[in-house]
Amino acid sequence: MSKVCEICGKGPVAGRNVSHSHRVTNRWFRPNIQKVTIKDAKGHVRKANVCTKCMKAGKVTRA
Template structure:
């Protein structure tokens, strides 16, 4: 499954984990992507990968 939201374009971002002893390792912040059935702008019903923040904000019309 793609890790990019089809509504807002949110994608994984990168950062660093810093331990108590200040050892630094790379990490990834992934958006919470769910496959949901939506109704697009043309009125068709299809499945899309949408982040949960877009679903909560009501940016997609669920079918």
């Protein structure tokens, strides 16, 4: 499954875990992507990978 939102283009971002003793390890911050049924701009019903922030903000018209 794709890790990129089809509405806003948000994708994974690299970062670092820093422990209490300041040991540093690499990690990923991944957006919460869900597959939902939407109506696109032409009015067609289709499935899309959308992040939950776009769903909560109302950027998606669900079918």
